[in-house]
Amino acid sequence: MGINKDQIKGRTQEAKGKVKEVVGKALGNKSMEVKGNVQKNMGAVRASVGDAKESVSKALKRS
Numbered sequence: 001m002g003i004n005k006d007q008i009k010g011r012t013q014e015a016k017g018k019v020k021e022v023v024g025k026a027l028g029n030k031s032m033e034v035k036g037n038v039q040k041n042m043g044a045v046r047a048s049v050g051d052a053k054e055s056v057s058k059a060l061k062r063s
Contacts, residue, residue, distance in 0.1 A: 004054055010047030014040050 017040030024032030 002054060002057070004050050004057075006050030006053060007047050008050075010043045010045070010050055012043070014043030014047060017041070017043055 017036045017038070020036030021033050021040055022036070024030070024034070024036050
């Protein structure tokens with residue numbers, strides 16, 4: 001299984017967002033918590049795009 005840059009960057013962004021969200025919640029900083037949640041979700045979307053690209057690439061190689 002190959003890994004593309006969208007998968008890597010998306011999952012990295014997702015992890016950073018989760019950390020920011022948890023820290024914001026622990027500190028009672030709603031703004032940081034929300035920004036972390038948004039970053040986490042944007043990372044998840046980017047990782048999903050990378051997953052889709054990988055699936056298409058594999059399908060094309062098989063045909």
